[in-house]
Amino acid sequence: MIRYACGRLLSAVPVLVAVATLGFAIVEFAPGDAVEAWLGERAVPPEVRASLERAYGLHQPPWQRYASWLASLARGELGWSFSRSRPVREVLAGALPATLWLAGAAMLIHLASGIAAGLIGARFRRRWPDHLIQALVLTLYGMPVFWLGLMATLALAYRIPLFPPSSMFSVGMREAALLPRLADLLWHVTLPAAVLGLASTAATARLLRGGLLQVLGEEFLRAARARGAGPLRLWLVHALRHASIPVVHLLGMSLPVLVSGSLVVEVVFAWPGMGRLAYEALLARDTPLVLAATVLSAILVVVGNLLADVATAGLDPRVRVRRR
Amino acid sequence: MRAAAAHHPSSLLLAAACALAGCEGRPEQPPAGAGEPRRGGTAVLGTVVDVDNWNEYLSQQAFANALHRRLYPRLAREAPPEPGQPPRFEPELAEAWSFSEDRLALTFRLREASWSDGNPIQASDVRFTWRAQTSPEVGWINASTKEHIREVEARDPRTVVFHFDRAYPEQLADAVTGGVLPEHIFARVPFARWRTHDWSSVRVVSGPFRLAAYRPAEEIVLERNPGYYRAELPRLDRVVFRIVPDISNLLTQLLAGHLDYVDKLPPWEAARLERSGPVRIVEFRVPGFEYIGWNHRREPFDDPRVRRALTLAIDRQGLVDELLRGYGTVCAGPVPSWSAAADPALEPWPHDPGEAERLLREAGFARDSEGRLVRGGRPLALTLATNAGNRLREAVLVKVQEQLRRLGIEVQVASLEMAAFRERNAAGDFDAYVGGWTISGRALRQLFHSQMLPPRGANIVAYRSPRADALLERLDAAKTWEQALPVLRELQRCLHEEQPYTFLYEMPLLAAVAARLQGVSPGPPDDPLAHLEQAWIAVP
Numbered sequence: 121m122i123r124y125a126c127g128r129l130l131s132a133v134p135v136l137v138a139v140a141t142l143g144f145a146i147v148e149f150a151p152g153d154a155v156e157a158w159l160g161e162r163a164v165p166p167e168v169r170a171s172l173e174r175a176y177g178l179h180q181p182p183w184q185r186y187a188s189w190l191a192s193l194a195r196g197e198l199g200w201s202f203s204r205s206r207p208v209r210e211v212l213a214g215a216l217p218a219t220l221w222l223a224g225a226a227m228l229i230h231l232a233s234g235i236a237a238g239l240i241g242a243r244f245r246r247r248w249p250d251h252l253i254q255a256l257v258l259t260l261y262g263m264p265v266f267w268l269g270l271m272a273t274l275a276l277a278y279r280i281p282l283f284p285p286s287s288m289f290s291v292g293m294r295e296a297a298l299l300p301r302l303a304d305l306l307w308h309v310t311l312p313a314a315v316l317g318l319a320s321t322a323a324t325a326r327l328l329r330g331g332l333l334q335v336l337g338e339e340f341l342r343a344a345r346a347r348g349a350g351p352l353r354l355w356l357v358h359a360l361r362h363a364s365i366p367v368v369h370l371l372g373m374s375l376p377v378l379v380s381g382s383l384v385v386e387v388v389f390a391w392p393g394m395g396r397l398a399y400e401a402l403l404a405r406d407t408p409l410v411l412a413a414t415v416l417s418a419i420l421v422v423v424g425n426l427l428a429d430v431a432t433a434g435l436d437p438r439v440r441v442r443r444r
Numbered sequence: 445m446r447a448a449a450a451h452h453p454s455s456l457l458l459a460a461a462c463a464l465a466g467c468e469g470r471p472e473q474p475p476a477g478a479g480e481p482r483r484g485g486t487a488v489l490g491t492v493v494d495v496d497n498w499n500e501y502l503s504q505q506a507f508a509n510a511l512h513r514r515l516y517p518r519l520a521r522e523a524p525p526e527p528g529q530p531p532r533f534e535p536e537l538a539e540a541w542s543f544s545e546d547r548l549a550l551t552f553r554l555r556e557a558s559w560s561d562g563n564p565i566q567a568s569d570v571r572f573t574w575r576a577q578t579s580p581e582v583g584w585i586n587a588s589t590k591e592h593i594r595e596v597e598a599r600d601p602r603t604v605v606f607h608f609d610r611a612y613p614e615q616l617a618d619a620v621t622g623g624v625l626p627e628h629i630f631a632r633v634p635f636a637r638w639r640t641h642d643w644s645s646v647r648v649v650s651g652p653f654r655l656a657a658y659r660p661a662e663e664i665v666l667e668r669n670p671g672y673y674r675a676e677l678p679r680l681d682r683v684v685f686r687i688v689p690d691i692s693n694l695l696t697q698l699l700a701g702h703l704d705y706v707d708k709l710p711p712w713e714a715a716r717l718e719r720s721g722p723v724r725i726v727e728f729r730v731p732g733f734e735y736i737g738w739n740h741r742r743e744p745f746d747d748p749r750v751r752r753a754l755t756l757a758i759d760r761q762g763l764v765d766e767l768l769r770g771y772g773t774v775c776a777g778p779v780p781s782w783s784a785a786a787d788p789a790l791e792p793w794p795h796d797p798g799e800a801e802r803l804l805r806e807a808g809f810a811r812d813s814e815g816r817l818v819r820g821g822r823p824l825a826l827t828l829a830t831n832a833g834n835r836l837r838e839a840v841l842v843k844v845q846e847q848l849r850r851l852g853i854e855v856q857v858a859s860l861e862m863a864a865f866r867e868r869n870a871a872g873d874f875d876a877y878v879g880g881w882t883i884s885g886r887a888l889r890q891l892f893h894s895q896m897l898p899p900r901g902a903n904i905v906a907y908r909s910p911r912a913d914a915l916l917e918r919l920d921a922a923k924t925w926e927q928a929l930p931v932l933r934e935l936q937r938c939l940h941e942e943q944p945y946t947f948l949y950e951m952p953l954l955a956a957v958a959a960r961l962q963g964v965s966p967g968p969p970d971d972p973l974a975h976l977e978q979a980w981i982a983v984p
Binding site (some may be wrong): 150151152153156157158159164165166167168169171172175176200202203204205206207210211214215270273274277278281284285286287288289291292294387388389390392396397405 | 488496497498499581583585640643659660663687690692697862863864
């Protein structure tokens, strides 16, 4: 299994290089450049502009900058973020934990709500709880995430102030002791994670419901029932295990989306994570930061797929990794 | 658009003029029970942007600059304005200054003050700062304010002399532009490496506050500098800036009581809050204006009669009333109407579609059978563009399109991504666009001199007027405020008549302030957070 995983990771290297090249080309060929983006609406003398270009190596031709960046990457250096005035490594290190907290909490909420909705839908097939759940998850799925976020903020942070409207910590709580700090973080992450997790519940719920309905008539379930398995064990262990295989694949693919695609939620809730970072870097034409964020996202795709495959192998006895 | 950094030596007294008048605003009415100013407490402010760099000379951002000024004061700062008078400056790190007889040397006497690490503030710090400001390796965007300063001499630890290559009205303003840096900290990094150095860890300051914590994209915490030379200030113990990229979220937080202050409000939000919110709105005057730039390279916009007709056809007061909700003033020209340099005799062109049509007929246009204005068989048609995402300017496009269409002018509107918008404008590939300038310093030459076409200057519309050029040259030659003022007023009349732009309106910076935060009142127009020094938290 380890050899298989290493092989998969190594085979992803050309994909990562291709992604980085494409990312570089997209930033490079967009109108304007980093200096213009940085200057915004200001007009500056040409000598100031030349000085800025020299300072960040932007006076070099694109291929040379790209080659330098690849060489730096090989040495483990990610370069300098000129929009954040800090090393890219530090910028990513600052944003990644925030994103992992948000994505982790969203994934938990997503899983819990998806499994619950799928189970209820399959158990009460074509009865009112099924219809109600389907209507609910599809409504959440159909809403634009920014609107859902704004409505959640207005309802649960302003009208009924149960949660803070934004940010990762309350004022002064960053310096608090571990437990109060953790409690504050959980309080802050709940609303954005709920929006992010619930908005995509429909896919998991419907996949699971369909999968459960498919396996309910299978022989192995009848056999399990004949062996004396109770309804709870039958549903949660035997049926759910089989029906969740496509869901695991979906979750594996969702990992990078949750990490880098949570932009809207991060903006609405002022969450200092990777999605917002990548978006702002793109607007600023901050090529080193864009490339680093892109490559990180691509790594997550690879890892997410790998984890999904490994989990599938664990869940489905029919799937085996061929050993030499 | 900003013409902030693009100064030219002798163009005008705009900076001074702006400084002169910016301190009026709606007077703050403390709520009942607000009480006397007191020390202590934490104010929480909201901002939609993060600081781009903690080194003032590497930053281009107004918000960052407002924070830098809390950490690193200047030698002197603009004083509250006195109408009709030349600008005055108040001492900050310098306690006194004087000019030599020929006005080529300006001597500052530094006050006895220390950096927050206990080292004294010395003349060598001022000289070091000037070297940084003018270093090509640093590439400060306002370096042109120093171009007439030949040398800065540290005569003794508390005396510093600025030597100029010529006398001109803005010498003092130029000398004091930019905060003084501690040489013993900043000189550790060579200028060539400044742009790739992280300055957020520097904690040695001389201003009322010091940086206590910086969490990028999340929070900035300033705390009182106990070593500040004005021992009674600041009143607040801490100021926390919450970085929230969405203005709606900021306002929700303000209304929920999590924030004390939010600025850069869209006018419609300010109007809504003023009507119903438990907050007060404070207006900060901004030295700038919004305008429509007509491309003089293309017919018929090269004809001043056509440009004036287009101005007369647009109901600018209607734009102020409807889009700005009344928070603004129709402007007659580029010099802020509230500044001492503004020509009081100059009135904005009125909304007069009849006169507009008469002028267009004079320029050779006539209505065809479909009611369109045509000349030589070609209809008067144009594309009016702006930068995408600016809701106000996009609304202006639609209003202007509607008003010009009523006169028989075909207008297509376009919202372009900022980089594409700038690129197109710089290449002169446009008919007309809606833009804006925030003017800090002497920017008129950059905007209106015929030699200042991009990339050298900011004359995007390619305005070429021998009369305006001559006036700008005369402004350059003026040595004193008294000499410059009449020329500046004549230049305003010239621009008013020739209408290189349709000057739309001046718009204030709007801030919503919670009742518990007191002492917030507009300061100098180029320093919207100057009030933090005086602000205090009211007793609940």
